[in-house]
Amino acid sequence: MSGLLIIGASQAGVQLAVSLRxxxxxxxxxxxxxxxxxxxxxxxxxxxxxxxxITKESLIFRTQEYWDGHRxxxxxxxxxxxxxxxxxxxxxxxxRSGASFDFGRLAxxxxxxARRLQLPGADLPGVLYLRNADDAxxxxxxxxxxxxVVVIGGGFxxxxxxxxxxxxGKRVTVLEAGPRLVGRAVGPETSEHLRAHxxxxxxxxxxxxxASRVVPNGDAVGGVExxxxxxxxxxxxxxxxxxxxxxxxxxxxxxxxxxxxVVDRYxxxxxGVTVAVGDCANLPNPVPGAPTGDRVRFESVNNAIEQAKVxxxxxxxxxxxxxxxxxxxxxxxxxKLQIAGLSSGADRTLVRRDDEKGKFSxxxxxxDRILAADCVNHPLDFMAVKAALASEAAIPFEQALDxxxxxxxxxxxxAAPRETRSET
Amino acid sequence: xxxxxxxxxxxxxxxxxxxxxxxxxETAVRNxxxxxxxxxxxxxxxxxxxxxxxxxxxxxxxxxxDMEDEMLYGAAVDRADTSRLSCQxxxxxxxxxxxTTPETQV
Numbered sequence: 248m249s250g251l252l253i254i255g256a257s258q259a260g261v262q263l264a265v266s267l268r269x270x271x272x273x274x275x276x277x278x279x280x281x282x283x284x285x286x287x288x289x290x291x292x293x294x295x296x297x298x299x300x301i302t303k304e305s306l307i308f309r310t311q312e313y314w315d316g317h318r319x320x321x322x323x324x325x326x327x328x329x330x331x332x333x334x335x336x337x338x339x340x341x342x343r344s345g346a347s348f349d350f351g352r353l354a355x356x357x358x359x360x361a362r363r364l365q366l367p368g369a370d371l372p373g374v375l376y377l378r379n380a381d382d383a384x385x386x387x388x389x390x391x392x393x394x395x396v397v398v399i400g401g402g403f404x405x406x407x408x409x410x411x412x413x414x415x416g417k418r419v420t421v422l423e424a425g426p427r428l429v430g431r432a433v434g435p436e437t438s439e440h441l442r443a444h445x446x447x448x449x450x451x452x453x454x455x456x457x458a459s460r461v462v463p464n465g466d467a468v469g470g471v472e473x474x475x476x477x478x479x480x481x482x483x484x485x486x487x488x489x490x491x492x493x494x495x496x497x498x499x500x501x502x503x504x505x506x507x508x509v510v511d512r513y514x515x516x517x518x519g520v521t522v523a524v525g526d527c528a529n530l531p532n533p534v535p536g537a538p539t540g541d542r543v544r545f546e547s548v549n550n551a552i553e554q555a556k557v558x559x560x561x562x563x564x565x566x567x568x569x570x571x572x573x574x575x576x577x578x579x580x581x582x583k584l585q586i587a588g589l590s591s592g593a594d595r596t597l598v599r600r601d602d603e604k605g606k607f608s609x610x611x612x613x614x615d616r617i618l619a620a621d622c623v624n625h626p627l628d629f630m631a632v633k634a635a636l637a638s639e640a641a642i643p644f645e646q647a648l649d650x651x652x653x654x655x656x657x658x659x660x661x662a663a664p665r666e667t668r669s670e671t
Numbered sequence: 672x673x674x675x676x677x678x679x680x681x682x683x684x685x686x687x688x689x690x691x692x693x694x695x696x697e698t699a700v701r702n703x704x705x706x707x708x709x710x711x712x713x714x715x716x717x718x719x720x721x722x723x724x725x726x727x728x729x730x731x732x733x734x735x736x737d738m739e740d741e742m743l744y745g746a747a748v749d750r751a752d753t754s755r756l757s758c759q760x761x762x763x764x765x766x767x768x769x770x771t772t773p774e775t776q777v
Contacts, residue, residue, distance in 0.1 A: 288712045305697060313703045552710055571777055576716035585716055626738060630745020
């Protein structure tokens with residue numbers, strides 16, 4: 248049987264399978280994952296799951312009855328190591344186990360992997376990562392015996408885990424190599440807000456931290472040494488320094504790759520037939536008004552879902568545009584960060600804060616045009632900016648300066664309907 | 672067995688058996704009930720699991736928190752008097768809940 252083979256039982260892979268059936272696609276669909284778990288959701292691993300608020304069961308995407316009822320074959324614990332593909336896009340994928348899977352068309356939803364720490368001592372037991380369920384299970388199993396934690400990397404995953412572990416009573420130090428937290432995703436005002444928040448709750452944050460090695464304690468990890476000679480004690484070291492897209496299979500097929508598998512607006516790779524979706528894909532910037540030729544690779548649930556829908560349309564023979572505005576979230580203890588849009592290219596910002604209510608948001612503009620917002624515990628601002636971006640409405644800068652004014656009230660609808668973007 | 676009855680915007684109805692402790696959103700998504708998107712997986716970040724609760728049932732639910740209330744103002748279809756985010760409604764042993772899903776969630 249050779250229908251669609253989806254490699255990667257990820258958020259993107261699951262959505263692709265689900266969307267295909269929702270669109271009435273009748274052909275065989277196999278959703279294949281390398282982990283020995285039913286397809287599950289990752290976001291809670293660093294938050295509710297780590298804190299013990301929810302169980303493994305609530306991470307599961309769909310019941311077996313759902314998969315059976317929709318004739319989606321779910322295969323777990325099979326890692327594809329080699330693919331033979333013909334010019335028409337069909338072929339055979341070979342797993343490490345010796346099993347093989349024929350396909351008529353291939354979808355790569357293989358995601359990204361945690362970037363490994365390159366320091367002496369980085370391979371000591373107790374140096375951990377947090378990307379998948381097994382990582383989370385190992386971390387969780389170790390937590391009761393742990394007092395001191397060093398988190399290397401002050402990005403989303405590091406801060407989420409730091410907040411969760413602090414809640415569990417651990418002494419947590421975050422070592423960030425850059426001058427501010429989450430420097431890749433938020434502006435300086437938001438970085439500082441996050442730093443103040445976590446510091447108040449007892450997380451030690453060291454910026455511009457240059458770690459030189461992981462210090463052993465017997466056979467396991469004992470701490471992290473900085474270049475100035477200071478040693479931060481650690482019973483475990485959690486590394487969250489970004490991810491690397493999994494492009495090896497695509498490269499072996501001769502597909503164009505450049506920071507991810509290069510795909511067109513319809514999620515189709517350079518061979519014109521294979522689709523690639525989610526964290527592993529490099530796509531034309533889908534934001535309305537984005538510069539022609541600009542490309543992005545997202546690491547987000549929202550993109551996995553939206554791009555999977557586009558790919559599902561492509562597989563059923565329809566060319567549909569990417570819908571909606573990229574958005575991101577990160578829950579860090581009591582702090583809920585929601586980001587709408589992409590702030591790159593902004594030339595001015597404004598801050599709306601209400602310290603009494605704990606609300607904080609930063610709006611990013613290029614001239615009079617709003618590009619994005621970082622919102623902390625401020626869903627009203629987030630939802631208002633997301634809606635405005637989606638309809639290309641304006642939020643006048645001067646009026647938005649007053650934090651008491653609801654953004655929804657000052658939003659000005661676009662004069663003309665949204666134009667179709669030119670082909671990139 | 673607790674149950675939740677979902678009615679979509681055109682009136683089609685489906686009743687799903689639910690597990691105590693799960694949210695109404697999880698009950699819908701895991702069983703493939705259309706009309707509930709739940710992009711954020713239940714972390715109260717996206718407002719794409721908006722439902723209109725049957726007015727009689729609505730009164731029996733625990734009140735919503737401020738964050739849910741604020742998120743509802745941004746739902747794709749305007750909120751009504753009995754709007755809730757279904758990720759915040761927990762199923763209990765004696766749940767027999769009736770909800771209607773909006774025309775769109777995004």
